[in-house]
Structures are given as structure tokens and as C-alpha cells.
Amino acid sequence: MADGKEEFSTIRQIHTVLVLHFIDGMKQNDIAAALNLSPSKVNRLIAQGRKLGMLKIAIESPFQLLVEIEQKLVAFSGLQSALVTPTVIGSPDSTLQQVGRAAANQLLETLRDGDVIAITGGKAVSAVVENIEAERPFNVTVVPLTGGVQGKFYTDVNHLATRLAERLGGSTLLLHAPLFAESSTQRDLLMDMASVREVFDLARKAAIALVGIGSIQTPGSSYFDLLPTSGPDREILARSGAVGEFLAHLIREDGTIADYPPNSRLVALEPADLSRCRMVMGVASGVEKVQPIRAALSGGYLKSLVVDEDTAHAVLGTTGSIRNVA
Template sequence: MTDNKDDFEAIRQIYTVLMLHFMDGMKQSDIASAMNLSASKVNRLIAQGRKLGMVKISVESPFQRLVELEKRLTDSRGVSSIVTPAVAGSPDTTLQQVGRAAANQVLETLRDGDVIAITGGRAVSAVVENMQPERRFDVTVVPLTGGVQGKFYTDVNHLASRLAERLGGRTMLVHAPLFAENQDQRDMLMEMTSIKEVFNLARKATIALVGIGSIVTPGSSYYDLHPVPDLDREDLIRNGARGEFLAHLIREDGTIADHPLNSRLVALAPGELEQCPRKIGVAAGPAKVLPIRAALNGRFLDTLIVDEETAASVLETLEPFQNVA
């Protein structure tokens, strides 16, 4: 039977080696030399220390609040989350930080041969402008919707071309308006060979990069998208719409709103991205809280990239609902 004194000496030696290695940063070879041990003995003592539970590693972020928000979002809805700092009094800077984080997230997983499908919107535009790859990628970028000319962030074809240019890839464009004049015209456009080909490719996308749109504030991008200049915002809200996803008006529970505008959309429906392995939603600002909640309730995303103030507000609305459920 091993003597207690021997046990103590063995533990003391393990402790000394662990302190020198993990706290003082000494190499195992230097520890062996300092303690007149063989390198294999030092390695064995470190392994024993780990087995005995003497090594506990704690990694803390200087942005611990952001890490906690990410974990809460993931626990609440099962989406991988990246939360960026909010810059007080500067929504544009906050959006650019979200765009930079989303760009880096795309680049971390992007592979040659991938298809990237995107929407328009200010947030997606911020992602495109912050995309700084270290090499060229053999990828194809395609729109998920028809386009609206007039502003750089509403013209999804412009954003798709710009993203393909930055990545060194190619693009296929949708030469059709986002809103058709009626449902029959929409159905006809969706069956056109050139448009059908792009949308078929979008359905097989490896990465979908999408904005999450607000319909609450009069200045929301949604009101730049459609051809009705005097669209009644209050009417949309009364009909249950809380946001837009792929330009589709969606309710709080994530279902597609029963609104005539949805039937005129030249765009993929949210459910058609179900097989896409990386659905990245990008949003910033208080106006996006309700739309984000609706998109999360609809299970449209597997990754959400958002600023900290918006993330906190989304959680305030999600967690009480979850507790009741």
C-alpha cells in the first residue's frame, strides 16, 4: 500500500510541474532540465495532473456580456449567434460592425464551389462592403429575389455582382422586378427560363445571406422595395405582419402573412431555403426586434448576427414567451 508521505510527494511534484508549465509558461523540456527529470516523466506528470482534475482552464472574453447574449440566444432558439458591440448614437457604425462580423463569418466557412444566395437591404450591403478575403474564391453569387433599382441596397443584382467581384467569383442575375403587377404576371415571370435557372441554383445554395426587414418605421427599407408609394403601414400591422423575410410579410409566429403583396413577389419563399446548410440573418437596430423575433419563431435561420442592444431587446421578448410556453 502506498504511504501517505509518498502520495503527498507525488502530488507535490505534479503540482510543481503544472505550475511551471501552465502558470509560468515553461516548456516541458525546460521543466525537465530544471527539476532533473526526463522529458517523458514531465509529460507523464502533466497527464496525471489532468486525470486527477488538478488542471482547470478558464477562458474569459473582455466582451463577456456579448458572449452571454450569444449563449442566451442560442439556448432560447437554437440558433448560432454572433453579437457585436453597439456604438451609442451611431446606428451606421453599429451596422458596419455587424456587417464586418457577418463578412468574417462567411469567409471562415466559405469553400470553392459554394453558391451564395443573398437578399438586398442595408445590412446585406454592409456585409458586402466589409468583405475582405485573403484569396480568390471560385464561388457563384445569386439573388434570392427580384430587384428594385434606385438605391444601391435595394438592387440585389448590384449587391450580388459586388459580392462576386470582391470574392473573385461569378454571378447570375435575376432580371425581373421584385413585385409583379399581379399574381398571374408573377407566375409567368417565375416560369421564365432565365429566372427559373437562377432561383433553382439559389434553392441549392450553400450559404444564404439574408436581411431581416422592419415594416414598423416609415423609413424601413421595405417601403423602398414595392411600387406602391402610399402603402398603408398601419394596415400591414393590423393584418398581423411584423416584419419581412425574403420580402415576404411574416407574422409574429413566423408564418407567412395572408396579404396580397406576398402573392406578387418574384422571390423564393422562406420555406424554400430549408435545405440550405447555412442560413445567416443579419440585422441591427431597435426597429428589427419584432422582425427578428418573427424570423426566429419561423425557424428561418441557423445563424443570427446582430448588435448587443438589439440582441438584448429580442431576448426580453423571447424569454418571457418561452417561460409561458
């Protein structure tokens, strides 16, 4: 065992190295030269300092409260991760853009060359796509998870897939089929077409699924806008028990697929088909998305969730700016 003098000498050397590296910001090679030590010795001294508990790192952040909400969401839902952004009071569009930027950064941190990314349509997914700023090209393939709806850029999933591939420097495989077939028989025929089957087979094996979580409340619901302004579909919708939309399927509070006839005409993967994805990232913002988010979480469809602070509070049922959320 080393005597007291040798032990003090070693501890003092460790202290000096820790101060130079973590306080003064010197590189280990520079410390080695300044103290006439080998780089490996400097590395060992830092490791010893950690082991002896001499190094304590504290990070003060204005976003600590958001981190705590993220931790609560993970504990509440069984998610692998959650990301919460500040809510811009009085500006839903700005709030959505902040959520989109955060999700875009998380996507880039998760992405690997060779990955397949499968996406839905929707305003939130569009916000993610438009906020992608890749520092280098990625060798990835982007595919749709659903058929498309013409007329709006954010409901045209082929447009979003192409745009995302362009921004990442990858390629895309498009799905030339509508979101709704005219009948369940036509839907089965479309799903069995070689070109459609190829896209969906690839989507089932995707590393990352980027998905919106839809409201069926009006106004502001992309799904509701797809239905006739009156008629049996809307009457049945009111009786179906559906509270939200996921991969264009209407789902109940417990996440199960609602007994709603248009579900049988969907040209889309089913929510359970995403279970093999490395990451299923849900992106949403706004009070109208609270019930749909809860339903998607109850169904176990998500592995990651990106939302704004007020929406997160409402999902958790904790105090936030949103009040009286069902």
C-alpha cells in the first residue's frame, strides 16, 4: 500500500490534471506535454479521478423543466424516449415548427446509412421534413406508409417522401395508390399489386417510422376534411368510439382499431405492422391531439414522441397552460 506522502502526491496530480482538462479545457495531449507525462498516464489519472469521485459535473439548463416532463412521459407511457419543446403561446404554427425542428434533429441523430424511413402524411410530418438540415448526404430510402390524397402538400405522402429523400440526399420509392379505395375488394386488389406490395414490404422493415397522430375533431382535422360534409360516413364516425387517427386508421381510447367501415378501404399498413421498426417517432402538437396521442400510447404503437410542453402536460394530466382537456 502506498504511504501517505505518495498517496497525497498522486491525488494532487489527479487534481491538477482534472482542473487543466475540465476547467481550463486543455486537451489530454497538451496536458501530457505541459506536465511531462505520457498521454496514457494522463488518461489513467482522469480515470482514477472519476473512480475516486473527484469529478462531479453539474449542468444548469433553462430547459430542465422540459427534461422532467420528458422523463414523466417515458414513465407514464413506456416510451423509449420523449422530446418536449416550449409552447409558443398564441401561435400554434410556431409551436408546430418548433416541434418539427426538434423531431428533425432527433431523426438525424438516429439515422444510419442504409436505413429505410417510412412516413405518413400530415402537417406535423411536413414540419419535420421542412426542418431537416443534414450536414452530409445519407444513403437512405424513404417510402410512404399510406396511400396519398391529392390537393394539399401535407396530405400527399409521395410529395413528402420525395422531399425528405431530397433533403437527406437519399432515394425514394413512391406509392401510386389512393388512401381510400372505393371498396374493400378494390383495396385488396390494390394491396396485392406488385408495385404497392413492394413499397409496403419495405415499409414493414423500416428502421424508422415517422408518423403523425391525427385528430378527428373539426376544425383542423386533416382526416375529417377527407369525408363528405354530410352522409353516413360522418354519422357512423360519431358512433364508432374513435378518438384519433393513426396510419389513417381510426382508433379508440385503448388504441384498438375502431369499427368504422372506411377503415376496411384503407390502402395503408396497419398500426401493428410498425412493431419491428427500430424507432417509431410520433410527432404532434395542439390540444386537439391529446386524446389521439393517449390512444396511440395505449395501443403501444410509439417508441418515441415529440410534442410541445402544453400538449405534454395535457397528455399527462398535469398542470400546464391547457385546461379542461378531456
